[in-house]
Every structure is written in structure tokens, then in C-alpha cells.
Amino acid sequence: MGGPMPTAPAPALVWNVALPVPLPRLFDYRPAAGEAGPGDIGCRVRVPFGTRELVGVIAGIAPPDDATPELRTGERLDSAPLLQGELLESLRWLARYAHAPLGEVVATALPASLRQGEPLADTHAWGWRLTEAGRTAWPRLRGKPRRLADLLADAERDEDALATLLEDWRGAARALAGRALVERFALAPATPRAPEAATGPVLNAEQQQAVDALRAAGTGFAPFLLDGVTGSGKTEVYLHAIADCLARGRQALVLVPEIGLTPQTLRRFRERLGVPVHALHSGLGDGERARTWAACLRGEARVIVGTRSAVFLPLPAAGLIVIDEEHDGSFKQLDGIRYHARDFALVRAKALDVPIVLGSATPSLETLRNASSGRYAHLQLRARAGVARSPRVRVCDVRKRPLEAGLSPELFEAVAATLRSGGQALVFKNRRGYAPVLLCHDCGWSAQCTRCDAPMTVHAGGRRLQCHHCGARRPAPDACPDCGGLALQAQGAGTERIEEALAARFPDVPVLRIDRGTTQRRDALEQLLREFGTAPGILVGTQMLAKGHDLPNLALVAVVGVDEGLFSADFRAPEKLAQLLIQVAGRAGRAERPGEVLLQTHHPQHPLLETLLNGGYHAFAQAELGQREAAGFPPFAHLALMRAEAKQLDAAHAFLHAAKVALRDTGIALELHGPLPAPMPRRAGYQRAQLLLSATERRPLHAALDAALPAIHALPEARRVRWSLDVDPIDL
Numbered sequence: 001m002g003g004p005m006p007t008a009p010a011p012a013l014v015w016n017v018a019l020p021v022p023l024p025r026l027f028d029y030r031p032a033a034g035e036a037g038p039g040d041i042g043c044r045v046r047v048p049f050g051t052r053e054l055v056g057v058i059a060g061i062a063p064p065d066d067a068t069p070e071l072r073t074g075e076r077l078d079s080a081p082l083l084q085g086e087l088l089e090s091l092r093w094l095a096r097y098a099h100a101p102l103g104e105v106v107a108t109a110l111p112a113s114l115r116q117g118e119p120l121a122d123t124h125a126w127g128w129r130l131t132e133a134g135r136t137a138w139p140r141l142r143g144k145p146r147r148l149a150d151l152l153a154d155a156e157r158d159e160d161a162l163a164t165l166l167e168d169w170r171g172a173a174r175a176l177a178g179r180a181l182v183e184r185f186a187l188a189p190a191t192p193r194a195p196e197a198a199t200g201p202v203l204n205a206e207q208q209q210a211v212d213a214l215r216a217a218g219t220g221f222a223p224f225l226l227d228g229v230t231g232s233g234k235t236e237v238y239l240h241a242i243a244d245c246l247a248r249g250r251q252a253l254v255l256v257p258e259i260g261l262t263p264q265t266l267r268r269f270r271e272r273l274g275v276p277v278h279a280l281h282s283g284l285g286d287g288e289r290a291r292t293w294a295a296c297l298r299g300e301a302r303v304i305v306g307t308r309s310a311v312f313l314p315l316p317a318a319g320l321i322v323i324d325e326e327h328d329g330s331f332k333q334l335d336g337i338r339y340h341a342r343d344f345a346l347v348r349a350k351a352l353d354v355p356i357v358l359g360s361a362t363p364s365l366e367t368l369r370n371a372s373s374g375r376y377a378h379l380q381l382r383a384r385a386g387v388a389r390s391p392r393v394r395v396c397d398v399r400k401r402p403l404e405a406g407l408s409p410e411l412f413e414a415v416a417a418t419l420r421s422g423g424q425a426l427v428f429k430n431r432r433g434y435a436p437v438l439l440c441h442d443c444g445w446s447a448q449c450t451r452c453d454a455p456m457t458v459h460a461g462g463r464r465l466q467c468h469h470c471g472a473r474r475p476a477p478d479a480c481p482d483c484g485g486l487a488l489q490a491q492g493a494g495t496e497r498i499e500e501a502l503a504a505r506f507p508d509v510p511v512l513r514i515d516r517g518t519t520q521r522r523d524a525l526e527q528l529l530r531e532f533g534t535a536p537g538i539l540v541g542t543q544m545l546a547k548g549h550d551l552p553n554l555a556l557v558a559v560v561g562v563d564e565g566l567f568s569a570d571f572r573a574p575e576k577l578a579q580l581l582i583q584v585a586g587r588a589g590r591a592e593r594p595g596e597v598l599l600q601t602h603h604p605q606h607p608l609l610e611t612l613l614n615g616g617y618h619a620f621a622q623a624e625l626g627q628r629e630a631a632g633f634p635p636f637a638h639l640a641l642m643r644a645e646a647k648q649l650d651a652a653h654a655f656l657h658a659a660k661v662a663l664r665d666t667g668i669a670l671e672l673h674g675p676l677p678a679p680m681p682r683r684a685g686y687q688r689a690q691l692l693l694s695a696t697e698r699r700p701l702h703a704a705l706d707a708a709l710p711a712i713h714a715l716p717e718a719r720r721v722r723w724s725l726d727v728d729p730i731d732l
């Protein structure tokens, strides 16, 4: 071939790739084939990085930087962007907010298989049919293959149908497919059969007003607080709003707390909406997660009910976002990229230009303030929906009363009366295990975790010790390790011990304990409650029982261990305790029978309890907001917490001191508190300290961090510690 070799034109543009590495920048690569173009943004690439290969996302394209000598090349994995417009922009926002590398934020947002570079999951449903050869061979087949062929001779069938018609059909199908007698084919995009939409109850006046207000607000961004006690019918309002959204041909995303996504909840949504409802929660396998993600991206998923991480789902046809129990702590991610799903959902709703409804019986103080300042429209449901009546609350002063497993005679009597009248009782204690401390009565020794500054919890009726902070376990000693005495006593009571005491006192009824010890899996909990039924009986439980799971015959809720929450150093402790009390109390009397709530305390005159009981949650919230304002705490200030841990406390302190200097050197006015010991100064063998940043405005806080973080990352002290930054921390 003659003529000069054509010189390859230098690539005009390079990719700026976000990689999952802890470096706050993008990395440039050249396409291995073809040219970089704007259509690449949002696609994944596989690139060499040092000696490794990484999967990242193209976040931008730009002319090559002349200073960079030889750019390495990467391979594009997607033919169309995976992270499209709004989602990529919202993730950029999150990276700026969390002061985290975009690549790590993207990695948090993507399901594992996509993070690892696998193709976008298939969302087709699959069918099976006989081939020509199969039709000929069919009469000669025997056994299970024959029965499968019989079914397919009538009609081609989808996999769900086969599963109901023939047990272990897959093996037979594989065998026949190996001989090319049957074949698998993709059905039209999955539209799992949905039941006809069932009609719900007629809305009461307040519910109707709420639905009307949502309708009147139209389709653009508009935040709402739907504020109503448990059982006031908030979910009915969501269902109407979602139905409206579906009627407009749009997608709806519903976020629920980790323990709120029960099979019951899903069933209710499925039965009422008449479209498939996709669920996303921590119990799903990687495959299911990836399929749901793909179904959202393709617009096939119309309604998604999910926990925290569902806030990252792509919503190309978004129409509505709902956050149920918006105050719930499980919406905040406590490690890695520390985001709050509620706050990020608000960012997304704004970017998507759709309405967002925050629902709660006990709204967070942040949200209440946004409602009272007019930033959110405030919709209230004051009455319980339907026929249910509000429970009667009684405070039981247990000072000087004889207690058994921490339970007073009045409590036992109230349980007995409930059982006599055919009802069920719930005894709530937010502490699992047998007892929180093992103590030597002779010398005062107590069992401490060797790796944490915390006592070990007694389990298994006193035979085992377990640390709830690092998971360490060991058998309980028979004799005191210090004095050799035999007077070891389990102090205090957890759910196990309460269960034991109640079972001994009420041997004729079932006593069911629900906590993380008895129910690792969410369907296990439902199974246990189904067996428990509605006959007279006693439930003992932790926070896991505070919501979800309708308990129609629950007549009494007795709360013990209130006092532990009354005197905590955490400024959010009163808010959390008030929310928990209201939520648990709300479990009583959901059906026709009015419920009763018994609060057992040594501090009946504590202002928190008095305000809560006499004025309800809103009176408490008003008072608490006043205190927060006076003390300069959120929502009247904005906080960020820098945490550091190391084997040596000095190293953690040295790092935080240097970080403090770097922040001060920015010249931006900011309050800096610390370094201080963390609430648990030693955990799993690490010494922990923290530096608190506080400002009355959000902007200077972020400006100071933006200015100081490059220097902080480069500190020599940073190499000797593990450190992290938490903007808007919820546990200080």
C-alpha cells in the first residue's frame, strides 16, 4: 500500500474520571478507542490506577492538560450514561456537602455489581417454549422433563407461572435446553401482574384537606410536612398522592425507616396502588438490588418503597418523593459518606422539581422549624383516623417501690388486668440482653470490655458476656476475677430478664421477646408475630417494636427504663426520648379498643415528662427549640464533627490540634470546640477524640472546610490516625 501513513489526530478531549479513592480530585484518561464526547458523561469506565484496575464514572470532558505527559487509556463500559443529568448533579452536590471525593460518593450511590463494572441488570421477565425439535421429541420424554414439556406444549409460559405449576422445573428446563428441545426467551419488560387497585377508606376532613393541598401545589418542587399522630391516616394521604402521581405517568419514591419496611407495609402499597411496587432494603441480595436500580433507570419501576440507600435510585420520570417517619435516625448514614437521606431527598426533589412530603408523628426539630418559618407547608392530622381512640397515659412513680426485674407491682397488675380483659400487653425496654452489668457484690468489680470503655452486657440468663459496641463475647466468670468471691450479680434488667420475670408470673399466656437477639431477619419477625396472633399475651421488646407491624389487640404499652434517657449528655437525647415515647405509646389502641400507656419512672416530675404528658409532642418541641436556641445548637447553628481515632490518644489529639490550627488559619469566623474525648473514649481498642465546628450560618462552615481540608489531608499527623468528617452529625 503506497502513500504516507495517516497520522492519528491527537484526541481533542480527555475524560475526567471520578474514581473510588480517597483523593479529592478527578483523574484524566484517554478513550482506548474513539473520541471523548459530551455523551460520555455519566458512563462508567474501567481504568488502570497504579497497579490496579478501577471502575469509575466519567464526570467531565476537557482538553488534555499540557503538563500531563502520557495519559493512560480507559475502556468505556456503558453505551449510554448510567448516571444521568439530575442524579449526577445531585451527587456532585453531596460531594461538596460532605467534603468527600465525587468518586466515593458515586460508589456509595451505586449497587455493588455496577460499582464492579458489571452491565446494567436485566429487568426482563423470562419465558420458556418448546423448539421445533422439542415438539417432535416431546411424546418420547419421561419423568419431570416430560411434565415440563407437557406444560409447554399447551402454551409458552413465564418463569413465575412455571414455578407455581411444577416443582424444581429449572433442572428439567436446563436438561432440555441442553438438548435444544426448549428455549428461554425474554418477555416484554417486566410488568409483574399487579392486583386491581383496592379502594381505601373514605378520607376524613383533615386527610382530604391534606390531599387537596398536595394537589393544589401542582407538580413542581414543594416541600410539605405531614404532621399527625400514629394512626391519624398519614399513609392514606401518601397513597392518594402516589395515585395522583401515577395517574400523571410519573414515578414515586417512598423512603421508610429501616424497621418500618415490613411485609405488611409493602402489601398495603401493593394492594392499593394497582401497579407493581418495588422494594429496596438492606435484606436484598446484590442481584435484586441491581435489578431494582435498572428498573428505576429504565422507568419500569413506578413505585419504589425503600430504606436509606433508596434515595440514590435514578428517577428519570420522578413525580413525587415521600419520607415516612422523617425524624428517624436510621436515615442518617453513620460511616463512609455520611449523608442524611431526608436532607438529600430534599436536594433531589428540588433538582427534579417535584413535590416532597415529610411525614411524622414526631417531626424532627429541624423540620418543625422549617415548617414554622414557612419553608415547608405544614399539614396537620390532629385526630386518629377511623374509629381508633387516643390512649390514656399514666405515670407510675416507682421511687421506693419493690421492683422485680425492674418492673413495679403496678406494672404487673396492669398487665394482669389487660390479660383478664382479653387484650395484649407490650413491655418496652430499649436494652437487649439479660442485664446491662455484671457486678461483684463483695468487692465492686464489674465486667468491662477490654477493648471499649463500656461494661459488658450479660446474656443467656447470666452465662455469657457480650459487648454491644465492638461485639466481643466471652463466658461469664463463675467467681470474681478480682477477689475470688462468688457474689457475682447481674445488675439491672434487659429484655431477656424482663421476659423471664413475666413468663414466671404469667405462665398461662405466651410471652414473646422481640429484639435483635431473637429476630435477625425481617420475615422472621413477621412470622413470630403471626404465631403470636391476637389472643391474650405479652410482648417484650426494644425499639424494633416501636413501629410497623399492626398489633390490633394491643391494649397496654408499659415503658420501663425511661430514666436512662433523661440524663444524657447528648443535646439530642431529649428529642430522641420524646420521639420514642410518643411512637411507642402510639402502638396502644389502634383498633376499636382504647389503649393505655404506663410510664414507669423515678422522676415523675421531670420537666420533659411533664411537658410531654400535659402538652404533647408539640409543646415539648416548642420548649426544646427554645433551649436549643439559647444554647446555640441546631437548628440554630450548623455543626460539623471531625473524629479521629488511633491506638495512642496523643496521635488523635495531635491530629485534631493541627486540624484546628488549619481551620483557624483560614481566618473564617467559626467556633471550634476541642479536641475533646469522644462520648466513648475507647472503642474496639482505639482511642477516640473529636473536634466540633459550629457556625450560625452554613456558608462559613463550608467555606472554612473547603479552605482548610487540602492542608488537613496533607498533615503529617493525618497519617497516624483514622479520621473522618461528619457534617450535621446526629450523635455527638
Ligand code: ADP
Residues within 6 Å of the ligand: 201, 202, 203, 204, 207, 228, 229, 230, 231, 232, 233, 234, 235, 236, 237, 385, 386, 387
Ligand atoms: P398513619 O400512617 O398516620 O399511622 P394509617 O394511614 O396507617 O396512619 O392509618 C391508620 C389506620 O386507620 C389504618 O388501619 C387505616 O386503614 C385506617 N384509616 C386511615 N384513614 C382512615 C379513614 N379516613 N377512615 C377509616 N379508617 C382509616
Ligand code: ZN
Residues within 6 Å of the ligand: 440, 441, 442, 443, 444, 445, 480, 481, 482, 483, 484, 485
Ligand atoms: Zn469481687
Ligand code: ZN
Residues within 6 Å of the ligand: 449, 450, 451, 452, 467, 468, 469, 470, 471, 472, 684
Ligand atoms: Zn467492646
